[in-house]
Amino acid sequence: MILNVNGHDTYCYTGGKPFNPAQPTVVFIHGVLNDHSVWILQSRYLANHGWNVLAIDLPGHCRSAGEAPASVEQAARFIGDLLQAAGVEKAALVGHSWGSLIALQAAAQLQQRVSHLVLVGCAFPMKVSPALLESSLNEPEKALRMINVFSRSTLCAPPSTLGPGTWVFGGGMALGRRVLRSNPSVNVFHRGFQACDQYAGGLQAMADLSCPVLFVLGSQDQMTPPKAAQGLIQAGQAAGKAVRSVNVPVGHHQMSEAPDDTLFAIRDFLRA
C-alpha cells in the first residue's frame, strides 16, 4: 500500500490484507540499511491474525520517496505523520535496531496514540564506532560485511524469511546493497548510523512513555548486546513503566535467525 505522507509516497507492506478500520494497527519500523521485508514473517502473521499491519520503508529507503531521516527525532515525527495519513488513531509500534529508537521516540511523542511499544535489538546509547561510521561512508561494502558478521550468531538458521534454505547472512548483504543503491542522492547507511550515534533522548523518551514496553533482545547480539539495553530497562522500571524483556537465543538478526521466537514474543505482548 502506498500512503502519501508529507507529500511523498510511503510504502507500507500490509501482509496482503486490506486495511480494516475495525482492527487494531501495528507499525513495523526497520533499522539501518533494511526495509519492510525484514519483518516479512512477523508482519504477515499478524496481518492474518486480527491486526492491520503497516510495515514501512522509511523515507528515502527502497520503495518510499522523500528525504531519508537524518535523526531519530525526525524519523519519529514521520511516524506520527504516517499514522495521520493512514487515519489511524492508535497503533502499536515495533522497531528493530535504529527502528527501535525511532519507535521509542515516536511513542514518547505520540503518548496515548501508541498502545504498545516493542523494541527489538535495542540499545541506548546506540553508539557506532568511528571506524564503522567512516567505513559506512567511504567503504560501504566493507562496513556492510562487518555489520552482517557482527549480526550473525549461527551458521544454520532455522527456516527463515525465504523459507527453508534461506542463507541469512547472504540475505542481509543483498538487502543492504539494495537499500544503499535505492537512494542515489544520500548514503542512507552513513546517515542512519549517524542518527543512531547522535541520539541522546532515550532516557527522556522512556520517562515520557505512557504505554507498556517489551524489549526483545538477542542473547548473542554483538551489535546491540542485551547489557546495552539495561540502562533503558532500569530507567523504565524505576519510573514505574510496564517494562518487560525477552531474550531470544540469537544475534542481531532476531527476525530472521529466530523468526518464531521473535514472533511469539511480539504476538503475546500485543495480545496481553
Added chain:
Amino acid sequence: MAGYSDPGFDTLALHAGAAPDPSTGARAVPIHLSTSFVFESSDHAAALFNLERSGHVYSRISNPTNAVLEQRVSALEEGIGAITTASGQAALHLSVATLMGAGSHIVASTALYGGSQNLLHYTLRRFGIETTFVKPGDIDGWRAAVRPNTKLFFGETVGNPGLDVLDIPTVAAIAHEAGVPLLVDSTLTSPYLIKPLTLGADLVYHSATKFLSGHGTVIGGIVVDGGSFDWDGPAAAGRFSELTQPYDGFHNMVFSEESTVGAFLLRARREGLRDFGACLSPHSAWLILQGIETLPLRMERHMSNTARVVEFLASQPFVSRVGHPLLESHPSHALAERLLRFGARGAGSVFSFDLKGNREQGKKFIEALKLFSHLANVGDCRSLVIHPASTTHFRMSDEALAGAGISQGTIRLSIGLEDPDDLIDDLKRALKAAEKAGS
C-alpha cells in the same frame, strides 16, 4: 575477519547450514526421510501454508536435509538462498519456468552442455519460449540478440567441453542494461573455482551430480539466488510480472513486495516445486553434502592432476589440439587468468582434445583406456572419457557442434583423483594403440 562469525570457504563447506542435531546429538547431518511434517496446531498449519511462518510441510516443497544443502551451497556461492532439485536440468527448468512463459525469449551461449542445448533449442520452443544462441565471446552478439520479450541471459562458467570462459562481468552488464538477469551454470567449476554471483551473475545453478557430490553416486541439482536483480526496477520495465504482480495461484501474493531480494526463490519454491514437482530426495541431498565436505580438497587434486595431464597431452605428436585454458594458445587463457580464483589452473578438469587420427582411431583410443571409464558423466572422483559428437552432443547439427567447439575427432576427459602418473600411463598406452590402429 575469521572465526565462527566470518568463516572461510573450507569451514563453510563443512559447517554451513548444519549443527549437531538438537534432539539426538547426531553430529553428521541426519537424513530426514519423511514425506511430511506434523503441525503443532491448526493455526501452525494455516500459517505455514500462508507463508506467515516458515517451516517444512511436505518434502516436495522442502525438507530439513535438503535445507542444509541449500544453505551450504548458498554460503559457498555467496547467495541469499537456494532450492535443491532432482537434477541440474531440473534446476535450469525451474529457473526458466519461474521467470517466463510462452512468448518469452532467452539469449544463451552456444557453448552449453548438450542437455541444456536440447532444452532451449527444442523443448522450450514447443512451449513458446525461443532462444537465440550467441558465441560466449561474441560480446556484440549478446547485445544484438536482445528482443523486447527477452527475459534471461544464460551461459556456463566454462563451456562444455571447449572450456570457453564466460566473461561474466561483461555479459552481466549487457544483461542488466537490457533489464534481464544472467543465469550461469557453474557445474564444471564449482564455487571453489569461481563464484559467478560475485562477478555480476544473478542466479547460478549446478548439476550437483558432478563436482559438488564428486562420487558419481547421485543425481541432483541446485539453483542459488544472489538477490541482486531488481525484478521491478526501472531497467526491468515490467518484464517480470510473474514476480511483481499479484499471483492468484498463491494467495494473490506479490513476491517482490514480500521480499525485496528474494522474490525469485519465493515463487520458484511455492510454484515451481509445488506444481512441476522436480524435488530432490533427502537421501540424495545427504550424499551431495558428503561430497561437499571434501570439495576444497578434491578440487585441489582435480586441478593438479589436470595440469599434469594437459602438459602430457600437449607434448604428444599424435594430439593435434588440447582445449584447456592452461595453454596460452587457448582463446580463453587470458580471461581464465583474470576471472577464475586460481587463474587458468582453475578452469576445471573437464576438457577436450583432438587426435590426429580418424574416427576409428578415436574409438580405439577410448577402448584401450583402462583407468579412464567410458561413460556419460563428468566431475567424478574417477577419471572419465567420452566422445561428445556421438554421445552427449549427438543431437546437435555439425554447425551447432562447431559452435560449441566440438569436432568428430574430439575426445572429452574428466580428470579424477587417481595418482597422476597412473593416468598418464593409461593415456600413453591408449595413444599408442590408437596410432597403431591407423597404420
